[in-house]
Amino acid sequence: MHFTKWNGCGNDFVFINAMHMDDLKPVLDKCERICDRHFGIGADGIIFVLPSQKADLRMRIFNADGSEAEMCGNGIRCFARWAYELGLVSTRRFSVETGAGILYPEILDDHRVRVDMGAPHLEAAVVPTTGFSGNPVVSEELVSSTGSHYKVTCVSMGNPHCVIFTDNVPDDEFLKKEGSAIEKDVHFPRKTNVEFVHPLGNNRFRMRVWERGTGITMACGTGCCATAVAAILNGLAKDEAYIDVDGGTLHISWKGGDSHVFMTGPAAMAFEGDFTPELI
Ligand SMILES: N[C@@H](CCC[C@H](N)C(=O)O)C(=O)O
Numbered sequence: 485m486h487f488t489k490w491n492g493c494g495n496d497f498v499f500i501n502a503m504h505m506d507d508l509k510p511v512l513d514k515c516e517r518i519c520d521r522h523f524g525i526g527a528d529g530i531i532f533v534l535p536s537q538k539a540d541l542r543m544r545i546f547n548a549d550g551s552e553a554e555m556c557g558n559g560i561r562c563f564a565r566w567a568y569e570l571g572l573v574s575t576r577r578f579s580v581e582t583g584a585g586i587l588y589p590e591i592l593d594d595h596r597v598r599v600d601m602g603a604p605h606l607e608a609a610v611v612p613t614t615g616f617s618g619n620p621v622v623s624e625e626l627v628s629s630t631g632s633h634y635k636v637t638c639v640s641m642g643n644p645h646c647v648i649f650t651d652n653v654p655d656d657e658f659l660k661k662e663g664s665a666i667e668k669d670v671h672f673p674r675k676t677n678v679e680f681v682h683p684l685g686n687n688r689f690r691m692r693v694w695e696r697g698t699g700i701t702m703a704c705g706t707g708c709c710a711t712a713v714a715a716i717l718n719g720l721a722k723d724e725a726y727i728d729v730d731g732g733t734l735h736i737s738w739k740g741g742d743s744h745v746f747m748t749g750p751a752a753m754a755f756e757g758d759f760t761p762e763l764i
Pocket of ligand 1: 495545547552553554555556557558559643644677695696697698701703704705706707
């Protein structure tokens, strides 16, 4: 099976062309192994391109643990460049059916990709989140199973995010302990991605993420969108934000309410190859 390896700010994915594949199961059965950095190809997830009845193409994203996510921000930027390079689309702006609806990436002249990510969803039931008094959940108290107290803001970009503003940048040990506890907290019936965000001033933020189904990654595109939305809701930014993650920087803009979030950032190919799902 042929694959191509792409990353957006170091958030990396194995891409598989499933335009003519009847069954994803042989690959999905080995998802964890394929994503393993010692025993497999090594990636934060696997992304398939499929035909769509509703859009130019369809994208499906699976986390390293094999769970399917509704959307992937860094993934859709890579998806756009990959699909264009493969000749699956002939225009630099096209439509992609995702679990978060139909989204529109556009490849810019400098090879970065700008994506119309649609409107964020803030209603608690849609995120989904339960047990908070406010709706939307903006700077509400959460006591995690580790006993730590946080002020959280919950945002869905098709997938759930719990954004926490902090005075410092968490290290790996903290991120793993607290991120994994919040990911599985009872407030989040479909689990959640967790963003710890340190405001730097002038609409700039340093963010580290614990991703649902994968763990610590170098970046999360939907997480950066959720971070910008949460920052604007909390009065920490206006209209736009630059989010510095471990693997680079994404620019996010949002004018509030039902307006759409726009995400701009890099997408790069690292290598391609072949593997045999039965043998990996
Ligand atoms: N890294 C992605 C998000 C991937 C899915 C996420 N782990 C989830 O389960 O929702 C991004 O760039 O958005």
